[in-house]
Amino acid sequence: MTLPNPQPAFDRLLKQQRRQWYRTIVTWAIALLAIAICCFLVGLWDEKRLSDGIPSILNLLHQMLPPDFSDARNWVKPLFDTLAMSVAGTAIAIVFSMPLSLLAARNTTPHPLLFQVSRLILNGLRSVPELIMGIIFVAAVGFGALPGTLAVGFHSIGMVGKFFAEYIELVNEAPLEAARAAGANKVQVIYHGILPQVLPQMMDLTLYRWEYNFRASTVMGAVGAGGIGFELIGALRLINYREVLAVLLVILFMVILVDGFSSYLRKRLV
Template sequence: MSQTTTDPATLSPVPSASILDDHARGWRKKLWRASLVGAVILVASWYVGLLDFTTLANGVPAIATLLGESLPPDFTNITDWVAPLIDTLAMSVAGTAIAVAASVPLAFLAARNTSPHPVVFHVTRTFLNGLRSVPELIMGIIFVAAVGFGALPGVLALGLHSIGMVGKFFAEAIEHVDEAPVEAADAAGATRLQVLCHAVLPQVLPQFADVSIYRWEYNFRASTVMGMVGAGGIGFELMGSLRIMQYQEVSAILIVILLMVTLVDSISGYLRKRFK
């Protein structure tokens, strides 16, 4: 009997030259793109003076002098900062609540798979883009001029600006839902509202909660800036100390803000774990 032998080359084929060439071309494209991004970064850094090491070196003594004048921190008036800190925290909570409440219906209108009409989709997306394009600091100045000093203009500014960001993230979460439950609900004869409530909303609630908590954390930091334009909070105290050049008090307020931001970050981390 003759025994047939199998060619080893047929069992473990060696990659052909064309496959190696395609792999090399892929790496060359990646290298070219990375080089292009690096060139853009270098040009931007040069344009803004980040590569002007002489100017940077000349600024070091001034920074060192300022740091020297800021030490040691002066906590003499710390009791006067409790109420502004509460104002800042309340501003962040209220502003985030406004944003979340308004963003949920707007997100369904701004998502391609749930918007009732393309015109509604584009109008809602444009509206969210408009809110997002105006910095909250500018909104704060406008609302201070409209309703006066205090926490209210800060809440309105944070809330409106946050709608643009939160609504966008909510809409993107809705666009990535699994279509199987939606199709099953449609096949069962559910109305459009029932489909949204029972097939779409349960899928996106964890993402909604995550985005809302992150936005609250951001809004707390942003609310300190709101105080600098007269919208109340600890930022107002910080601006007052800067104007009279009380740098030791400024450093103390910055330390208090840092501690509060750390606390808010810890609370937001705990809440994210609870909503998973």
């Protein structure tokens, strides 16, 4: 009895592996070429221009030293405004993202039309930068922390809702089937089968988004939306670089505090 020759199968497998390697190499080559073209278009290959900018940067750093904290007592309220903007904006994002994410997830949406509409809303909110939203809300409700909060919150809805929907779509179907077999309705399936699986991820994303929103809130002052960013922009307009450095150091300190507190909450809650 003659055994079958395994050579043809081995050759086919080898050719298939080679084709896969060729595709991978071509894909990486195209990606690297696209990156190189983009770097050329924005001037990253312009060595003369980059080298000429080094003395200007060093001169600017010289003008920023030492930092001027003489007006620091007037930054306390703007700092708390910025912190409040980040907390309130994150709360707005979570409140609106939860129902939108359930409509934007394929396994929980009640109708394909609602799925498309909710996805369109999330994409639209995510595509508008916070600064543009800040300009719109300043024109609508006036100056202060309120337009900054609304801008940060509504932009966050688009991002948070998208991730929440993806978390929901990736849940294990076994608990959902068990809940349906036990006679649970759709709301009970979501409450008992989906939320226990995604809540840790949602909490982690919420804390991360709060960190991001604090940093985003600091630049809302550029459009008159209040906060410590307004003090930073004011110092820049007066070309007071020593005060600019002082405000930046204060912002850095607050970012470190927010990041540390967020990490503490993540360990305790997630």
